[in-house]
Amino acid sequence: MTLSNSNVPIVRREALKNRLEQLTRMVEIRAVEERIQKLFAEGHVRGSTHLASGQEAVSVGIARSIDPDDIVTCTYRGHGHALALGVSPTAVIGEICGRVIGCAGGLGGSMHLVEPEVGLLPTAAIVGAGLPIACGAAMAARARGKDRIAVSIFGDGSANIGAFHESLNFAAIRKLPVVFVCENNLYGEYTRIQLSTPVEDIAIRAASYNMPGVVADGQDVDKVAEAMATAVARARRGGGPTLIEMKTYRYSGHSRSDPATYRPAGELDAWLKRDPIDILAERLAGEKILAPGGLDQLKADISDAVERATMEVLDSPAPDLGEILSHVGAHSAGGDQRWNFWSK
Amino acid sequence: MAKIWIRQAVLRALDDAMTDDPSVIVMGEDIAAAGGPFKVTEGLLATHGPERVIDTPISEMAFMGAAVGAAVCGLKPVVEMMFIEFIGVALDQLTTQAATMRYLSRGRLTTPLVVRASAGAGQGFGCQHSQMLDHWFRGTPGLKVAVTSNARTTYGLLRSAIEDPDPVVVLEPRVLYAEREEYEFDRNYRIPLGQAEIARPGSDVTLVTCGAMRRVALAAAETSHANIEVVDLLTLWPWDRRTVAESVVRTGRLVTLEEAPAGSGWGGDVVSSIAIEAFGRLKAPPHRITLPEAPVPYSGALEARFLPSPAYVAEQIATLVSTNKPPLPWWRNAA
Numbered sequence: 001m002t003l004s005n006s007n008v009p010i011v012r013r014e015a016l017k018n019r020l021e022q023l024t025r026m027v028e029i030r031a032v033e034e035r036i037q038k039l040f041a042e043g044h045v046r047g048s049t050h051l052a053s054g055q056e057a058v059s060v061g062i063a064r065s066i067d068p069d070d071i072v073t074c075t076y077r078g079h080g081h082a083l084a085l086g087v088s089p090t091a092v093i094g095e096i097c098g099r100v101i102g103c104a105g106g107l108g109g110s111m112h113l114v115e116p117e118v119g120l121l122p123t124a125a126i127v128g129a130g131l132p133i134a135c136g137a138a139m140a141a142r143a144r145g146k147d148r149i150a151v152s153i154f155g156d157g158s159a160n161i162g163a164f165h166e167s168l169n170f171a172a173i174r175k176l177p178v179v180f181v182c183e184n185n186l187y188g189e190y191t192r193i194q195l196s197t198p199v200e201d202i203a204i205r206a207a208s209y210n211m212p213g214v215v216a217d218g219q220d221v222d223k224v225a226e227a228m229a230t231a232v233a234r235a236r237r238g239g240g241p242t243l244i245e246m247k248t249y250r251y252s253g254h255s256r257s258d259p260a261t262y263r264p265a266g267e268l269d270a271w272l273k274r275d276p277i278d279i280l281a282e283r284l285a286g287e288k289i290l291a292p293g294g295l296d297q298l299k300a301d302i303s304d305a306v307e308r309a310t311m312e313v314l315d316s317p318a319p320d321l322g323e324i325l326s327h328v329g330a331h332s333a334g335g336d337q338r339w340n341f342w343s344k
Numbered sequence: 345m346a347k348i349w350i351r352q353a354v355l356r357a358l359d360d361a362m363t364d365d366p367s368v369i370v371m372g373e374d375i376a377a378a379g380g381p382f383k384v385t386e387g388l389l390a391t392h393g394p395e396r397v398i399d400t401p402i403s404e405m406a407f408m409g410a411a412v413g414a415a416v417c418g419l420k421p422v423v424e425m426m427f428i429e430f431i432g433v434a435l436d437q438l439t440t441q442a443a444t445m446r447y448l449s450r451g452r453l454t455t456p457l458v459v460r461a462s463a464g465a466g467q468g469f470g471c472q473h474s475q476m477l478d479h480w481f482r483g484t485p486g487l488k489v490a491v492t493s494n495a496r497t498t499y500g501l502l503r504s505a506i507e508d509p510d511p512v513v514v515l516e517p518r519v520l521y522a523e524r525e526e527y528e529f530d531r532n533y534r535i536p537l538g539q540a541e542i543a544r545p546g547s548d549v550t551l552v553t554c555g556a557m558r559r560v561a562l563a564a565a566e567t568s569h570a571n572i573e574v575v576d577l578l579t580l581w582p583w584d585r586r587t588v589a590e591s592v593v594r595t596g597r598l599v600t601l602e603e604a605p606a607g608s609g610w611g612g613d614v615v616s617s618i619a620i621e622a623f624g625r626l627k628a629p630p631h632r633i634t635l636p637e638a639p640v641p642y643s644g645a646l647e648a649r650f651l652p653s654p655a656y657v658a659e660q661i662a663t664l665v666s667t668n669k670p671p672l673p674w675w676r677n678a679a
Contacts, residue, residue: 071417108448121416122448126436132409133441139410140417143369143395150413162433166406173401327447328485330454330509339452341417 005305009086009118016064016084019289022221023280025063026056027298029080030277031306032089033252036079036096036110040256044097044314049110050077054251057276058183059084061224061246062151065232066179068118069344071137071150073130076111077183077250078123081153086118089309099316106319107327116339128163130154131180135167138176138235144342149177149235157188159202168209168243177235179228180243183218185250190258206243218246219276222283248276345528351521353495353529354384354460357502358422360531362392365420368506371398371407372424381426382462382521408434408459412442415457415511422506425461427473428515435480442511443486458505462518463491464556464603465651469518471639476555479608481513482581488512488537489580493558494520495527497578500535508537517556517603540584542591546573548665549597551657552588552614554578557601563654570665580610585617592618596627599661601652606634628668633660636675649674 006012015021033051040049052059055077063084066072074081082092087103095102096110104114104122111125121137124130134152141148158164159182171178182202186193199205206213212234216227224246231242249271253260277295284290290298326334362368370388372380376399379386389397400407404425411421425431431438442455465474481489490505490512492498498516505512535541540552544562548570553561554577565572573591577583592598598618600611615630633652641647656674663671 071413073413104448105450107450112448114449114453116449116452121413121453122445124441126440129409129436129441132406132437133413133416135406136410136413136415136419136421137417138413139369140414140419143367143414143419163405163409163436166401166403167409169401170403170406170410174398327449327451329446329488334451336454336509337451338454339449 007088007090009088009115010068012088013063013068013086013118016060019284022060022064023277023284023290024298024302025060025084026221026277026280027302028089028306029056029059029083031302032083032092033079035306035310036093039097039310045110046098047109048255048257049096050255051252052077052080052250054271054276055183055185055218055248056080057221057224057280058218058246058248061221062153062181062228065225065228066149066151069341070148071119071121071134071341072153073121073134073150074123074153075127075130075155075158076123076125077155078113082113082115082120082123085115085120087113087115087120089306090312093310094313094316097313098318099313100319101313101316105323107323128154128158128161131158131163131167132170134178135171135176138171138178141177146342147236149179149232151179151181153181153183155188156182156184156186156193156197156202158182159205160196168206168211168241171241172209172211175238175240177238178241179231179235180241182243182245183248184245185248187250187254189254190262192262201245203243203245211240212242214242214244216244216246218248219274219279221276221280345526347524347526348495349521350495350498350523350525351382351384353498353527354502354516355386356529357499358385358388359391361503361506362388362396367418368420368422369396369398369414370422370424371400371411373400373402373426375399375424380424382518384521385424404430404434405437409437409441411457412437412445412455415455416445416453420456420506422458422460425459428461428463428477429472429475431459431461438511439481439484439487443484446510447486454509455511456509457511458514460502460514460516462521463515464517464519465640465647466519466556468642468644468647470642474640476515476603478515478580478610479604482610486510487581489515490537490578491515491555491580492517492520493555493576493578495525497535497576499529500533501578504534504537512537515555519556535578537579538582538584539579540575540577540587542573542587543576544572544574546571546595548572548595549599549661550575550588550591550595551599551601551661552577553601554580555603557603557652560652560654560657561601564657564661567654568658568661570661572661583610583614588614589618589621592622593625596625597664598626598630599633599664601633601657603651604635605637606632607637609634628664629670631660631664631670633657636673
């Protein structure tokens with residue numbers, strides 16, 4: 001087993017420098033998503049949830065390419081990103097089960113994962129909401145004279161909302177250190193991309209805003225990281241924003257009530273043949289980092305770890321009723337424990 | 345005492361806040377190089393530089409959201425919405441993102457930002473540039489809403505809003521910008537958010553109002569036979585229940601004067617709260633003087649009738665005090 005055993009976000013984040021840990025984290029994300037699906041069936045999860053099985057390489061590829069004190073905004077399909085950035089399975093599953101050990105103390109739920117310690121602002125339940133916020137985070141970084149950057153992760157559905165266009169334009173005009181990452185998983189909620197978007201590559205929209213637009217293979221974590229590295233370096237040296245489109249695929253439907261019957265026959269099977277975990281495992285086996293049969297063992301170990309985290313969550317208490325009136329404003333119970341992004 | 349334009353109170357509040365706190369930045373359309381369409385940011389660019397006084401594209405969603413991100417990460421952005429209606433295209437960032445940031449992070453991430461905007465009717469800007477729209481923000485947990493009413497309250501409320509640890513919307517009645525008033529600036533002057541003030545003491549009726557209607561209320565009180573106590577709410581959310589309730593206990597009558605249709609006006613909340621709290625002390629039913637349920641008309645003749653005048657307010661209050669029955673609004677009398 002690897003450093004995934006730690007529940008400390010910053011430790012988990014630093015661990016991603018390790019090749020095997022990158023694979024481990026992808027396996028962990030898959031296992032957590034599968035467990036959440038099961039928790040739904042068992043009645044432990046309220047409302048809805050949005051799984052991202054199949055998109056693990058994007059999450060880990062981004063997280064390993066940026067510093068823990070860079071700022072990240074993300075949408076409601078964010079379990080994988082939160083885990084990759086460093087939030088522990090207990091904190092993610094705990095939040096989704098509405099427990100006090102959740103990363104938002106059970107106040108947010110599946111769509112609102114957060115961890116300032118690793119730069120993750122609350123994931124937003126509104127499509128496109130994170131792009132302008134990332135622009136502002138980048139402005140603050142520059143005002144503080146830091147070489148930090150902001151990364152905004154969003155889906156192909158966001159590419160048709162005004163906030164996408166306004167933010168790309170705004171970031172380009174002000175040469176802000178932002179990396180816009182579009183996870184193109186071919187479906188905006190229940191609707192196939194061809195029905196909503198007249199271009200095949202969303203990345204070409206970068207041309208309108210005079211910034212590089214890059215298409216990357218979102219199933220290959222190393223390709224994701226490679227595309228990120230160029231964009232991150234450009235942002236850090238003051239070169240301005242980049243739009244990266246990660247071609248990927250969502251194995252499940254949009255949310256729990258969506259059986260995804262609108263997908264053409266054979267499409268899922270074709271994508272499963274390019275599973276991001278298999279691609280990395282094969283490469284690591286070739287590099288002699290992963291022993292023969294090592295992936296199966298890893299999956300079994302992680303599955304056990306996720307099950308232990310789940311049991312810890314289910315044994316943990318719901319938030320105190322006093323939390324209802326907490327953190328509405330500075331005057332509320334809970335008070336200010338403001339995170340200082342610039343202490344380092 | 346020097347006479348100043350009320351718009352100078354906005355400029356002075358921004359300038360002093362930027363001087364006192366290097367994390368304050370100002371953002372909006374045409375506010376830097378051009379000095380602002382209402383000249384309320386004139387000279388800020390020269391004093392504080394282009395990294396702190398920022399002209400934006402006409403992209404309210406982008407710069408409203410950028411203010412949220414900048415606030416979370418340690419700056420204190422003051423965003424200008426030229427006309428408050430412009431925030432309609434960016435409302436998500438304020439009412440959904442900024443207002444819940446503290447809650448979702450359990451106090452670890454906050455959004456100390458100010459949205460200031462010109463608002464209200466009276467100058468023939470037509471129905472898409474003349475609303476107050478405070479009801480879009482009022483009652484949203486996590487937001488505060490204030491309305492300025494003269495040079496002093498403009499300075500005092502803006503300084504408090506910029507220093508507040510949470511997001512605040514400050515509505516500035518546009519009709520006041522070009523008014524002149526005697527006022528001596530005091531850079532330590534603040535009006536705490538959530539605190540109303542008694543603009544004129546009286547004994548017969550409590551007339552609760554805010555914004556540009558404060559002047560109308562005061563003018564009505566001057567001509568009225570009834571002795572009217574005028575309360576300027578100043579902050580519409582959270583509003584000062586205590587000051588209003590204590591006044592109503594003294595006068596026994598409650599009237600609101602609102603620049604909004606009754607369906608969305610803040611008076612609905614004020615009247616119901618006070619009716620519940622002070623029911624036994626009321627000598628007459630509470631009454632609301634509002635706008636009709638219609639868009640703001642352009643024509644000068646119509647807009648003059650549309651907005652409550654001092655004479656109309658005095659007449660409504662005279663009827664209430666003499667009969668202890670609420671009078672009908674002018675549009676129902678006419679019908």
